Amino acid sequence: MNTVTSKDGTKIAYSKLGSGPPLLLIDGALCSRTNGPNGALAALLQEHFTVYTYDRRGRGESGNVAATYAVDREIEDISALIEEAGGSAFVYGISSGAALALEAAKCLPSIKKLALYEAPFVTDDSRQKVPDGYEEQMEALIEADRRSAAIKLFMRKGVGLPAPVVAMMPLMPAWSKLKAVAHTLPYDTRLTIEHQKGRKDTLGRWSNVHVPALVAVGGKSPAWMRNAMELLAKTLPNAKHQTLPGQTHIVKAAVLAPILVYYFK
Known part of the structure; x- marks a missing residue:
């Protein structure tokens, strides 16, 4: 385990595997370096990349000196990690980690390519929207x-x-x-939350994110998720959409890893 210091002084814990171009993996909700899908994924990617996994602030061995949460602080954490990795990196995010990766790509030119798996957006009426309150x-x-x-x-x-x-x-x-x-x-x-209200227009927030992006979704994931990811791929100016047959939100690392290798390499 290593640490890097974010802009506000928070220590962010990370692990590094392999060799090659740097690739940062971003977890979704309730996950950390030691509890989540990115550990197994990193093990399969290390032959091709220097893979960075990290504890998002407030989780695992990472701190959080901020009195209140702001998305900007998490973007600063990503920036510090990319600087530690040499100044530029590929970035992959899953679930709400995909939403964070999008926000980072909006601000950080150091992100050279982006891969997103099933950001949890609700853009139509194929499931109930997240309720008010x-x-x-x-x-x-x-x-x-x-x-x-x-x-x-x-x-x-x-x-x-x-x-x-x-x-x-x-x-x-x-x-x-x-x-x-x-x-x-x-x-x-x-x-x-802003993108879980059954509206399509909110994804326009990222219509100016020109970094190359892969937007992936599981073929067995529910319709609302598949629809949202198809719409996101159409919204991003330089994106391709890919469906992984037989996969759900709990995507298998052995299925996802070759797709990421092909895309990033």
Whole structure:
């Protein structure tokens, strides 16, 4: 484990594998270097790239000196990591990490290519929009340290999982790991909430992001996710869209890795 110091003084923990052009992997909600899909993905990519995985601020071994959350602070974290990697990098983001990658690409010319997997946007009526008041409810639960309730709210209203599935989740072995980073759920909410209201026009925020981008989605993912990613690929000026047959939001590293190698190389 290494650390880099972000602009506001926050120490960001990261790991580095392999050799070759630098590639930064950005996690989604409730994930960290040691709990999430990017660890397995990094292991498969290290033959082709110098792969950086990191704990987003407030998670794992990364700190957070900021009194209040701002997306700009996370962009500064990414900038510091890219500077550590040599000044430019490829960037891959999954889920809300894809939304963060988009925000970073809007600001940082040091991002040379972008790959996005299933940013959790709701741009039509093929699922219920995230309800009004969701962001405030999430922040209130975290402020009251009701972490289990916050995760259930996220899974039920944010992700859209059926209530019986969410009710069973506390029985999973990973539940304690989810609770350990649940206080960062408002961060991911801030990143995505504007684009989860069933509207198409909000994606225009990134219509001036000209960096080459791959927008990928699982072939077995729900229609709302597939529709949103197709629309995002059309919105970005220099993007290609790709569907991964048989995959869902829990994408298999062995399927995704060759696609990223081909695209970035």
